[in-house]
Amino acid sequence: MNKIISKTNKLTNKFGQRQVAIVILLILEIILFSIITDYFFTLSNFNSIISSSIDLAIVSIGMTLVILMGGIDVSIGSILGVIAIVIGKLLIMGVHPILVILAAIATGIILGGFNGILIGYAGLPAIIVTLGTMNIWRAAIFGLLGGQWISGIPSTFYFLNESILGIPINLIIIIILYSFFWYLTKYRKFGRKIYAIGNNEESARLSGINVKKTFVLVYALMGILVAFAAFTYISRMGGVEITVKRVLPLKAIAAVVIGGSSITGGRGSVLGTLLGVLFINILQNGIILLGIPSLWERAIVGVLIIIAIATDLISTSESKEGTANEE
Amino acid sequence: MRNKLNNINLYKLISNRTVFLIILNILVFIIMSLISPYYFSVDTILSMTKYGVVIALISLGQSLVILGGGGGIDLSLGSNISLSGILLGILVNAGVNIWFACILTIMIGVFLGSIHGVLVAYGKLPAFAVTLGGLYTYGALAMVLTDGIPISNFPEVFSVLGQGTFLNIPNQVIFILIPIFIILNWVLNNTVFGRSVYLVGINDEAANLSGVNVEKIRTILFSISGGLGAVAAIVMTSWIMTARPNAGYGLELQAVTVAVLGGIHIFGGKGTLSGTMLSALIITNIGYGLQIANINTTWQLAILGILLLGAVLLNKLVGEE
Numbered sequence: 277m278n279k280i281i282s283k284t285n286k287l288t289n290k291f292g293q294r295q296v297a298i299v300i301l302l303i304l305e306i307i308l309f310s311i312i313t314d315y316f317f318t319l320s321n322f323n324s325i326i327s328s329s330i331d332l333a334i335v336s337i338g339m340t341l342v343i344l345m346g347g348i349d350v351s352i353g354s355i356l357g358v359i360a361i362v363i364g365k366l367l368i369m370g371v372h373p374i375l376v377i378l379a380a381i382a383t384g385i386i387l388g389g390f391n392g393i394l395i396g397y398a399g400l401p402a403i404i405v406t407l408g409t410m411n412i413w414r415a416a417i418f419g420l421l422g423g424q425w426i427s428g429i430p431s432t433f434y435f436l437n438e439s440i441l442g443i444p445i446n447l448i449i450i451i452i453l454y455s456f457f458w459y460l461t462k463y464r465k466f467g468r469k470i471y472a473i474g475n476n477e478e479s480a481r482l483s484g485i486n487v488k489k490t491f492v493l494v495y496a497l498m499g500i501l502v503a504f505a506a507f508t509y510i511s512r513m514g515g516v517e518i519t520v521k522r523v524l525p526l527k528a529i530a531a532v533v534i535g536g537s538s539i540t541g542g543r544g545s546v547l548g549t550l551l552g553v554l555f556i557n558i559l560q561n562g563i564i565l566l567g568i569p570s571l572w573e574r575a576i577v578g579v580l581i582i583i584a585i586a587t588d589l590i591s592t593s594e595s596k597e598g599t600a601n602e603e
Numbered sequence: 604m605r606n607k608l609n610n611i612n613l614y615k616l617i618s619n620r621t622v623f624l625i626i627l628n629i630l631v632f633i634i635m636s637l638i639s640p641y642y643f644s645v646d647t648i649l650s651m652t653k654y655g656v657v658i659a660l661i662s663l664g665q666s667l668v669i670l671g672g673g674g675g676i677d678l679s680l681g682s683n684i685s686l687s688g689i690l691l692g693i694l695v696n697a698g699v700n701i702w703f704a705c706i707l708t709i710m711i712g713v714f715l716g717s718i719h720g721v722l723v724a725y726g727k728l729p730a731f732a733v734t735l736g737g738l739y740t741y742g743a744l745a746m747v748l749t750d751g752i753p754i755s756n757f758p759e760v761f762s763v764l765g766q767g768t769f770l771n772i773p774n775q776v777i778f779i780l781i782p783i784f785i786i787l788n789w790v791l792n793n794t795v796f797g798r799s800v801y802l803v804g805i806n807d808e809a810a811n812l813s814g815v816n817v818e819k820i821r822t823i824l825f826s827i828s829g830g831l832g833a834v835a836a837i838v839m840t841s842w843i844m845t846a847r848p849n850a851g852y853g854l855e856l857q858a859v860t861v862a863v864l865g866g867i868h869i870f871g872g873k874g875t876l877s878g879t880m881l882s883a884l885i886i887t888n889i890g891y892g893l894q895i896a897n898i899n900t901t902w903q904l905a906i907l908g909i910l911l912l913g914a915v916l917l918n919k920l921v922g923e924e
Contacts (some may be wrong), residue, residue, distance in 0.1 A: 348731060400915050401869055403676065403731040404859070408912040409855055415905030526739050529732070539732045571746045578740030584735075585728050 295536050297587075298551045305555065307561040316565055323444055327512060329557040330446040332354070332527050334367060334505040337457050338498035338551045339528040344461070345473045345494055346541030347395060347402040352502050353524035354413035355387045359506035360516045361417060363433075366425040373432050381504040387413065388499020389492055396491030405439075410525070418518060427515040428499065436511040446508065449517060450550070457546045474541030503553050523574060531556055533584040556580075620866035624881035631885055635892030638641040649773065653765070653842060655887035656775045657684070659880060662861035663787055664716075666879045667728070669862055670791075671824040673817075673872025675730045677736030679719065680858050682831045684851030685745040687836035691755030692846035701761045703875035709770030709833045715741070715831015722820030730897070738855065749923040754846040765842030770887060775838045783834070787827075787877045804872030833874050848924065850895050865915040870881050886910075 310317040335352050342349050359380050366376045387409070392403045436445050461467035469490050472480040479485045507523070529539075535552030537544020556577065563573055627765045661680045668675045671820040671847045687708050695702035719737060723730045791797035799820055802810040832851075865882030867874030890903055 350735075370807075394912065398916060400912075400921065401674070402913065403678075404863070407859065408908040408915075409854060411853075411904040411908035411911075415901050415903075415908070418899070418901040509840055521839050523739075526735065528623070529735070533732070539729055569747065569750070570745060571751070574739050574805050575743030575747060578736050578738070578743060582722070582733065582736040586722070586726065 278561040295545075295548050295551065298535060298548065298555060302551060302555050302558070305558055305562070309558070309565065312448075313562070313565045316562065319563065321565075325448050325554075325557055326444050326450070328561070329553055330450065330508045330512075331521070332531060332557065333450045333525065333553045334453060334501050334508065335498075335524065336531040336549050336553050337453060338360070338501040338545055339525075340532050340535075340537060340544060340546050340547045341457075341461070341470055341494050341540060343532050343537055344404075344472045344474045344541055344544055345491065346477060347491070347494070348529070349391065349393060349406045349495070349498060350401065350525040350529075351387075351406040351410040351413060352498065352528065353521035354410045354417060355384065355491050355499065355502050355507050356509065356524060357417040357516065357520040358387065358413050359383050359503050360520060361420045361426060362512055363506055363510050363515050364429045365420075365432045367432055368426075368428065370430075373485075376432075377507075380506060381500055382500030384501075384503035384506075385496045386499070388502065391495040391498075392492035392495030394487040394496065402523070416581075417520065421516065421518055425515050425517050429514055430436050431509060431512040431514075433507050434514075436508055449504075449508070453545055462545060466493075471542055474543075476542075493516055523577075524579070526574075527556060527577060530581045530584070531583055539585050610774040617801045620875075620878050621659065621881065622880060624865065624885065628881065628885050628888065630849065631888045635888060635896070635908040638898075639892060639896035642697050647850070649771065650769075650892045650918040651887055652776050653773045653881055654891055656773070656780045657835045657839050658854070658857055658861060658887055658890075659780055659784065659883035660831050660838065662865070662879050662883050663784065664831035665855075665858035665878060666862040666865065666874065667787070667791075667800070667824045668828045668878060669867050670800055670804050670861075671872055673730070673807055675723065675821065675824070675871060676734065676859065677716075677825065677828045678731060678855045678859075679741060680732040680835075681851035681854035681856075682738045682741035682745065683712060683715060683829060683832035684839065684854060685848055686715075686741040687833040687848050688846035689745045689748055689754060689842045689848055691745065691837060691840055692757070695757055695761075701758050705837050706838060707841060708832055712833025713830040714837075716832070717822060717826040717827065718914065720825030723776075723825065724818040724821035727914070736813060740850070740889055742852070746866070749848045753848065755844060756847075757840065757844050761841050762844055765838055765840070765844075775842070779834065779838060783831070784876065784880060785849060791849065791876060796820070796823075797831045801872055804870075806872075815838075855888060856904075856907055856911070857890075858912065864910055866918065867920050869890045 325375060325447030335356070338352070339349060362383050363376055363380050366379055367373075371379075391402075391405055391409055394400050395402045430435055436449075438445055440448070446472070450498055461470065467486050469480070470486060472483070472488055473490060477487055510516070531552035532544065533539050533551050533552070535544070535550070559576065560573055563576075613719045628729055652877055665677055665680060668677045690711060691708045694702055694707060699707070719730070721732045721735050722728050726754070758859070763774060764771075764779070764914065765775055770778050791800060794893075801812070802815060803817050803820050811817050836846075836850070839850055861876075861882045862879055863869055864885065865874065865878035867878070867879065886907070889906060890900075893900065
């Protein structure tokens with residue numbers, strides 16, 4: 277018995293209490309859905325969960341960085357829409373794919389960086405800035421689409437949906453991006469700066485970190501990740517509709533906080549976020565398999581956010597460890 | 604030297620928020636009249652005030668929450684309107700007396716607001732996260748409860764609130780909005796509670812040390828905001844005699860925009876409710892004018908977004924002088 281306790285303690289210390297909790301929840305969720313529906317625990321359903329998670333998985337990395345830094349971004353759904361339209365229009369015009377990729381990334385950097393400048397240099401609250409740009413770019417999507425869907429996009433990027441040696445390319449993308457950003461946030465100076473700013477902006481500034489610049493860089497990085505997600509979106513959907521990705525910001529925020537990051541910044545990790553993404557998408561998948569109206573999904577995610585931040589609050593007030601809890 | 608002089612003039616102009624807002628109102632009015640020949644008529648102005656009541660009510664709530672400082676913001680207001688309208692419809696269809704149902708709806712609104720308040724003030728959670736959770740939860744609940752189908756068959760007598768007039772002035776303006784504004788404004792300026800709101804907004808640490816119950820005040824502000832959301836839902840439902848599950852979609856953005864454009868400082872403690880009222884008139888003007896000119900309402904989102912960013916920047920500049 278003692279052995280088990282010490283073992284779990286070790287695990288908890290190594291992995292963070294919240295992550296253990298979310299892993300347990302994830303396993304329970306999988307067992308539950310496997311018992312209730314026959315189709316759930318199959319390879320083809322696994323593949324469909326991965327392919328429906330990819331957009332969220334990619335942007336949630338950016339959302340983790342933004343939230344770790346003490347910010348927030350509700351404009352990513354609109355930004356993804358604008359970039360997807362840019363990609364679609366350029367592909368239809370027959371522009372070379374490399375140029376399309378560059379244009380998409382540039383758009384991401386500009387739109388994301390714009391948020392970052394207003395937040396970092398003008399000192400405006402992140403929620404206000406991104407609420408504003410969310411609506412400006414939403415209107416831009418409407419203007420660019422002119423009330424119609426974009427369809428007939430050349431299948432240049434459809435290969436993203438395929439598999440190499442039986443492994444879905446989407447899964448490979450997720451593994452590469454998450455490994456890279458886990459390394460970046462854990463071992464690189466840039467990543468540690470993000471934690472420092474999220475923990476205490478003032479002391480980060482006093483210790484010589486260029487807070488304003490870091491804000492702009494992180495939001496621009498978010499823009500790049502959103503551009504990646506725009507490619508996976510186009511490759512899966514083959515078109516762009518007006519209401520594209522309206523719930524994306526909420527889901528990303530949910531993934532981050534369910535994954536154990538503190539909504540006030542400074543604590544959390546991208547690996548936790550990956551667990552959060554899986555949790556949400558498996559839930560979504562199970563809800564569809566069970567035939568529950570998909571309207572419920574949003575309500576459940578909304579409640580989960582509140583539960584997650586409330587748990588975060590309780591666990592921080594219990595431990596009072598602050599930065600020691602950081603993993 | 605000349606540069607400095609210019610700065611001072613400009614500063615004086617925009618720092619006198621009332622003058623600035625009145626000029627802006629007149630400008631919007633002129634532009635809209637140029638865009639649409641139908642705009643400038645007494646009928647239009649009267650029906651516009653109807654439309655503006657809902658926005659003004661939730662903007663007053665939003666202003667109070669933001670005034671209380673500590674990053675206070677209520678993003679749940681739009682969904683609150685959707686859900687409150689649906690609850691009203693469900694209660695009425697269940698045979699509850701319409702006026703009693705209205706009171707119940709307001710109580711539910713206050714209750715929902717108080718939950719936000721408790722989580723934010725006592726739980727020390729960021730207001731944007733709590734109310735963003737509320738935004739999606741209430742919006743989805745409104746959809747789930749109705750399967751997305753609007754509820755109608757309200758009793759005929761209910762229309763008196765949203766469709767009736769008194770001396771040609773819409774009832775909801777004269778009997779709901781104006782009394783609520785006068786009461787809130789009086790409370791804010793003349794009572795200990797009201798002055799504490801400003802104190803809490805400017806410096807909650809100092810307020811706490813001087814014996815003000817910061818948590819209680821913020822909880823009350825969120826509760827008022829929730830209640831005003833429900834009142835706005837009742838007015839809207841009575842006006843169109845239908846409760847739509849997406850009735851409040853996007854209104855939270857309008858409320859935040861109105862509040863900051865009206866001079867409520869986004870970090871709290873500064874601003875007046877009369878500024879909010881003038882600013883609500885501007886936003887209503889723009890929205891209604893675009894509708895009459897047959898310009899798609901999606902463009903309104905862009906204008907609101909730009910106004911929001913412009914207004915917070917402006918407040919920031921004025922605040923730093």
